[in-house]
Amino acid sequence: MEKFRFLTSGESHGKCLTAIIEGLPANLEIDIDFINFELKRRQQGYGRGGRMQIETDTAEFTSGVRFGKTTGAPVTLVIYNKDYENWQKIMSVNPSDETYEKSFTKYRPGHADYAGSIKYNQKDLRNILERSSARKTAIETAVGAVAKLFLKTFGVECTSKILQIGRAKTIEEMHAEIDNAKQAGDTLGGKFEVVYKNLPVGLGSYVHWDRMLDGRIAQAVMSIPAVKSVSIGDNHAYKMYGSEFHDEIFIDNEKIYRKTNNAGGIEGGMTNGEDLVVKAVMKPIPTLRKPLKTVDARTLEQTEAHFERSDTCAVEACAVVAEARIACVLANEFLLKFGGDSMEDYKNLKL
Amino acid sequence: MEKFRFLTSGESHGKCLTAIIEGLPANLEIDIDFINFELKRRQQGYGRGGRMQIETDTAEFTSGVRFGKTTGAPVTLVIYNKDYENWQKIMSVNPSDETYEKSFTKYRPGHADYAGSIKYNQKDLRNILERSSARKTAIETAVGAVAKLFLKTFGVECTSKILQIGRAKTIEEMHAEIDNAKQAGDTLGGKFEVVYKNLPVGLGSYVHWDRMLDGRIAQAVMSIPAVKSVSIGDNHAYKMYGSEFHDEIFIDNEKIYRKTNNAGGIEGGMTNGEDLVVKAVMKPIPTLRKPLKTVDARTLEQTEAHFERSDTCAVEACAVVAEARIACVLANEFLLKFGGDSMEDYKNLKL
Amino acid sequence: MEKFRFLTSGESHGKCLTAIIEGLPANLEIDIDFINFELKRRQQGYGRGGRMQIETDTAEFTSGVRFGKTTGAPVTLVIYNKDYENWQKIMSVNPSDETYEKSFTKYRPGHADYAGSIKYNQKDLRNILERSSARKTAIETAVGAVAKLFLKTFGVECTSKILQIGRAKTIEEMHAEIDNAKQAGDTLGGKFEVVYKNLPVGLGSYVHWDRMLDGRIAQAVMSIPAVKSVSIGDNHAYKMYGSEFHDEIFIDNEKIYRKTNNAGGIEGGMTNGEDLVVKAVMKPIPTLRKPLKTVDARTLEQTEAHFERSDTCAVEACAVVAEARIACVLANEFLLKFGGDSMEDYKNLKL
């Protein structure tokens, strides 16, 4: 039931990240600067570590776009890993490059290492961590940026903000929290909010569980590495009375409006014309300088988790990725609702 | 990417609810009493209204099961709406039964009425509410009960509990909260937790966003009517340090174990061998005796929402439905991971 | 990538056949007489056996339709098996009804019996044959009839004809062929053609293999029991020169036209505005009075296949089913191309 469908691939230190998007209408103008701007937004934020300086991600289109517009054919996006030249041997496709000396064998708590190595029967945990790394969200951000370009043509707008980092709720406090954590070799998560404006009424549907828009958004956001909670609308739904929570409906001059938006823009699994408000919780980054106790998969002995260069806090990046992931869900809903093979098909659309 | 796939149908006051499940292995023993027991659990709980006395749901199998076992063919489940005889005219398929006098035109805030009537171009809101009603969770519970029977053969166990109703966190307080709300003509939501035990390591995957198990669970639970928030593991991820949050890994006698389970049993989008812990927030039921302000779709005048017989609080039911919905996700993951056309194919499986 | 999606279920001698269709727009008028007419067409044709007299199939809607129109909710269709009362014990869901005396153990060549019993680990071949039976095409015909009703609103029309039965190419010869086969206790297959007219240009797409309309039609038709070959357009493509085969393009008064239609209405996996012409070959029915050599699954001894009441030739029925299956594919393509939640959304559509 996907019209905007895509696959992504690529390892954290491999040659490149790739995405193929299938289902975009033709004649969508591709603003490459916007896409690179989104990639840059993902790399910023207070609390990011050194790698963000190495990689200034930029996307290259290798198919589906000609003279600045989509053609209807599948669109391929590639982001090259700038650090790859130093990793060519370690990440080599070639069997003859195999070497055990650099293999990685200490499970990192909070990561995919343990379950992944059992599932895929891997002794070198690098074969797990290279793909489970949040690095892959770079290409997801690029795909989402394309989805945003599509949505923009309908006037849809998107913003996000950080609500809380650790126990801090204001920017100054947040920065102090992050500074403290960094000094302590520790990490922090937080809460953020994504808002989409100007969505038409009736994206998604109540008629079948897998068409509920809130469910689709929840999947998209929860599948971002480190996200542990997703909410639509007000977080206090559980402790409010029905008479307080529900957004009463008013009319003025034949125009329906609300005074509140506790529902976060979704009723019955559909957009209801109010702002779509999605909140999420990101857990603290599981790679920390302050070592966590763990087990060595090879020796089966108790040890401490290895530290690879990492960030102290990446909630801002996570919010950018969430924007992108939600953009993909919404683009798909537009395509399901309105059809369309080329952008001109929407010319007479009244939202 | 679904092996356990199903469609459900049916209206709140129509003849019946139906589900077709495609993808079950053959020779799964169908314990109809268990399925009906689950249906009964969904109908109970403190705060339920009158309809629960009318409908004692029972499921009938009309295909795919012979002599108590699945055959591999699609399984059809039917739950008849006992109240249907009183609604035959109103819910008639027949054009000649059409009547406008009973049509329903006041949007109920918090429901699908407004967005649904625009999306599907319906003047009689009954055409929206009949399907958007939570009544459909009865058949989803039955489908989930079949999924649970499958999971049980692998030793998987499930429990759920209510964590909070309004501001109350103990049973006595919860009941008092509900009593108060009922008296005031108001409604209440709450928080609940579902726990699955004995899952094998490695269900789900980090390799692609749509294979992340936490994302799939989030979709399944968020798509239950009135659920507004879904979390995996500890709710305080946002305010804990990495060194506090992450579940360190220990070994004893070559057996890996953890002392904590803040991750809720999922790392890297996969089960990690610990209990799967899912929490969710249900908003207060949007149908209340105490009327909410709204608009009449026909007259476009300000009015008050209509009250149909309803519940004061349905969080217990919601938890049962969440168990069921998660069971479907997990059953699908078992089938993807282990394959299998008949139950005998799992004979030598070591989990 | 399906908007018109459906699941079907039911056994040949079970209580009923069921289908749930999800994805239909609201306000589609349901002409139940047309659906029953299509069901009747499937049951007719020269060469059909006794069962066709027992079962005069009629469809009942148990959800998704109110006052003669779809509501946007999933549509459920049920066809009761009239013969069921005589089969209740044999087809019982109840474990206590299990009996081995009537179990069926002789593999019928040409049927699913052998592979199915191994796949699903069944000793009683009835558990295979009840679902593999062509009986299930009755509900597929009903689903296709709903799809046809949708297509009709766009002016799409459908016909089919029999091209050959055995070696006969005229009606009189065909009937004689069938009479001869019947007398000999033998069976016959044949060739037929389905034509769809008035399709808009551009259903399907060349951009990705799974969007090619010819591929989707080929799957739909080949998946009808007993169909062994599917062709689009002229059957002699393999022996014609490019200069003979390809349909040259002409223009008259700014209107594009062709003088030939060897392509069968599809170029580049898309409708090209000409009639869609699909041809298929049905193998002879594998249940024959004249016994085929086979093996008894229980004794592992050489024996002869059992004969259950059957038809001599069912090519006419097969053509009706092919019409229906193609209708489903086309309805899905319309929905993908034009979107739409209610029939009114197509009001301004110019095809």
Next chain:
Amino acid sequence: MEKFRFLTSGESHGKCLTAIIEGLPANLEIDIDFINFELKRRQQGYGRGGRMQIETDTAEFTSGVRFGKTTGAPVTLVIYNKDYENWQKIMSVNPSDETYEKSFTKYRPGHADYAGSIKYNQKDLRNILERSSARKTAIETAVGAVAKLFLKTFGVECTSKILQIGRAKTIEEMHAEIDNAKQAGDTLGGKFEVVYKNLPVGLGSYVHWDRMLDGRIAQAVMSIPAVKSVSIGDNHAYKMYGSEFHDEIFIDNEKIYRKTNNAGGIEGGMTNGEDLVVKAVMKPIPTLRKPLKTVDARTLEQTEAHFERSDTCAVEACAVVAEARIACVLANEFLLKFGGDSMEDYKNLKL
């Protein structure tokens, strides 16, 4: 319902063709020489034109493979178009490179040009032909080669042969046919057969139409550009009696066998242990030196189709692509039936 899923992209004269495969088990050995050998096979065959000399396709893995083995992560395959350097301006992503002088406006009969330009609202037909070109079958062949590597581990083997070219049925006649057509500036199609050996019993299923293996194969093969007909097993099903056609079942020393294979290895939509035999018809290549009548999309005047360097006959290539496409279908069926996250999971499998 796909476990082996993939998207492909790329234009005929773009930078590269790309595929992402998601769902491969870990630890599958990737024999890059085999993949390149398959790519070479696709480029050969009597009747191919000049481009085949320019492009000697080789595949590069840019993700999902490390030290010669899959890791479970998505696998990316890239085939660079060697001719690209001469096409960079014409195929540029950059809006500033747009130029109308080289645009292509004459619909080529038999191609996607006409329907594609309407569907995607393109004035320069190059935007259609670049993706609709059979060039994309190169990357499909590479994907299929990976699928074949997987299948080989189970002992599955594949062959194909040409049955007829035009009216010729022996190699000498075929070559003469092709020579004649070439001299006349014409093109030829033909018939070919693909055979898969050593498949286990029970791939596919009769239980639901979209699980029928013959249907899935028919889609895969019919979606190859220029294929107009697909058959399973003997082509004369339509004119044989049931008693002649059906493959009787014999037993010898507790081993089931057949003396004939008219069914082509599929009964009831499942593999039955016999060789899988798929036949297909390819139409003559629609690009011919001898010009076809057509219309200019810009002037709307009658004209003649443009000739781009092309082949006289590509049936051998088409057979190689069909092998590949069927390999993908079969690999998916293995994964659905047997599950498996790493190759070691199949260690104890008895087929």
